[in-house]
Amino acid sequence: MLFNSIDFAIFLPVVFILYWFVINKSLRFQNLLIVAASYLFYGWWDYRFLSLIFFSTLVDYSVGLKLKNESKVSRRKVLLWISILVNLGFLGFFKYYNFFLDNFITAFKFLGTDIKANSLNIILPVGISFYTFQTLSYTIDVYRKKLEPTKDLIAFSAFVSFFPQLVAGPIERATHLLPQFYYKRDFDYSNAVDGMRQILWGLFKKIVIADNCAEFANLIFNNSEAYSGSTLLLGAFFFAFQIYGDFSGYSDIAIGTSRLFGFSLMQNFNFPYFSRDIAEFWRRWHISLSTWFRDYLYIPLGGSRGGIWSKVRNTFVIFIVSGFWHGANWTFIVWGVLNAIYFLPLLLAKKNRSNLEVVAKGKILPSIREFTLMMVTFSLTLIAWVFFRANDISHAYSYLLSMFSVTIFSVPMFLGMKKALLVLVIVMCFLLIEWKGRSCQYAIEKLWVDWHVLLRYTIYSIIIFMIVIFNGSEQEFIYFQF
Template sequence: MLFNSIDFAVFLPIVFLLYWFVTQSNLKLQNLLLVAASYIFYGWWDWRFLSLIIFSSLIDYFIGVVLLKENNPAKRKGLLWLSIVVNLGFLGFFKYYNFFADNFTKAFSFFGNEISANSLNIILPVGISFYTFQTLSYTIDVYNRKMEPTKDIISFLAFVSFFPQLVAGPIERAANLLPQFYKKRIFHFSKAVDGSRQILWGFFKKIVIADNCAEYANLIFNNADDYSGSTLVIGAVFFTFQIYADFSGYSDIAIGTSRLFGFDLKQNFAFPYFSRDIAEFWRRWHISLSTWFRDYLYIPLGGSKGPLKMKVRNIFIIFIVSGFWHGANWTFIFWGFLNALYFLPLLLKNRNRHHLGIVAQHTNLPSIREFFAMSLTFGLTVFAWIFFRSPSISDAFSFIKNIFTKSLFQIPEIRPSYLILLIGCFIFIEWVGRTQKYALEKLLLNKPMALRWAFYMLLIACIFIFSSNEQEFIYFQF
């Protein structure tokens, strides 16, 4: 079920009314309703894949219960590995089987040995990369005795399958989300209003910015040989805004919807395109995934401790694995590798934690130095997104080669003025709200209500005016 669909527009009010007006007096019944609603939400795509999420949830629930009683180190480690093998086994089969089979065949063919490996017509279960990491982190935390395992199976099932963030995050930690299922939720009007405001901004991002950018980005990337270098640059920039508005828009809708039900999810994006270096960008982009890899891969590998070669190794591992997490294609691996290269000079100069504050925090405009730092970081990010968007590495290099021709200095064939204006307004609103958790959080709250509502109505009007065909969120494919 898509957030931007009629189905969800019907589904959400029904669940909301049942949640607050029918089951409010019984916490277990509320949680059971959320489990049922989440399974309906997920099963709307393909009910057969419900078995995967239920099985994964039950495995980690019972492993957690056994870990609580087990003190034998070898047995505890065996239970942890059981969880890892089951969860990553499902993920590996559905997401990466064909990738490894095809590359295995190509590798043997390269050495003159012709073999055949059967490719399977495997459907990738929606959200498997997200809920796998969410439930896996629970088992790891229980194993490391960072949290007590739950004995409330309904709460655990609700934690794993919570529908607002089930299919594209944020990837929540059990320590933050699971305890919220234990407590009685009380409806707060102000919290619901704030959630609705964030939902509105998420829909604006998705429908007005992302989907309209997608129309031109797809046209340009799919016909790269037919356009000038300047137009290809426009296409890369459009995709840059598409993927940000699409993914952060989903996160805004997810977080806002959660607030309607009395839950608080972690911030997943913190205005990453205002970053002054790549390290800051990765502290602000897909925060729930970046911190997951930091805590469960980077730090166990040694993190930033040890000799320089170990630090460099760890950086490349975490970025390449992060790239591979996004999809079974060499383009994602190269995208991760490229970001590691970007990060390397900061690591070598010990400047990877240089920009920890907010850009232009006490002023309206960035300094000249900050502006050029943001521009350079944005340019590097746009360049990297070319590999992320391209069907293959050769297509990406062909795209880049076609940029750096004499036609780079021509007037672009595609330059939709309405979309450029919309992106400009979007950047302005994001800049004004950059100190908040999301751009509209406190925007115009100190202004007259009439002005504030006029602005909200304008956003809603834009959503209807600039809406196109219903499009999936990009990260559903991951």
């Protein structure tokens, strides 16, 4: 079920009414409703894959209970590895089986041996990368004795399958989200209104920004050999805002929806395109994933401690794994390597934590230095996005080669240029609003709230109007494929 669909527009108020006005006296029934609603939400796409979520839930719930009563280190490790192998086994099979098989065959062909093996027609379950990491956080933290294992199967099932963030995050930690299912939740009108405002902004990002940028990004990337360097640069720009509007828009809708039900989710995007270096960008982009890798992979490997070799190794491991998490294609791995190359000089120079404050805090405009650093960081990110979007390595290479040719100084020309100019103007206005609200959890959290109610709701009406008129066909969120 898509957030930007009629189905969800009916589903959400029905669940909301049942949750707050029918079974609001019973915490257990509220949690059970969340489980039922979440399974319906996910099963709307393909009910067959509900068995994967259910099985992972039972495995990790059982492992947690066993860990509680097991003191022997070797047995605790076995229990942890059962959880890891089951969860990553499902993920590896559905997401990476054909990738490894194809590369295995290619490697043997290179050595002169022709192996006959058939790839499988495997459907990738939506959101498997997200809920797999979420449930793994539970068993790892229980193993580390940072979290008391739960005996409440319903609460745990609700944590694993919580529908607002089930298929594209944020990837919540068990230490943060699971305890919220233990205690009675009271309806908070101001929190719900704030949630609705965040949902509105998320829909604007998705439908007005991402979907319209996608139209031109797809056109240019799919026909890149026919366009000038300036047009290809514009295509990369459109993709940068497609993926940002799409993914951060999903996160905004997920977080806002959670607030309607009395839950708090972590911020997943913190205005990353205003970053002054790549390290800051990765503190602000897909925060739930980057912090997951930091806490469960990077730090256990040694983090930034140790010698230069250890720092280099750990940096490349974390970015390559992050790239591979996104998809079974060498383009994602190269994207990860490129970001590691960007990041490494900052780490080695101990400048990776230089920009922790909001850019131009308390000021209307950034300084010339800040603006220059933002432009350099965005340009580096744009180059990396080409690999993320390209069909394969060859496509990315030819795209960049053509983009950085002398034709980059020409005037962009392609079919639909007039509409593209309109979308560019809207993106610029969107950036101004994001800049104004860059100190908040989301851009319009505090914008216009002290204005006269009539003026404030006029602006909200304009946003709704733009969502309606720019809404074409229902477009899946781009991160559903990951």
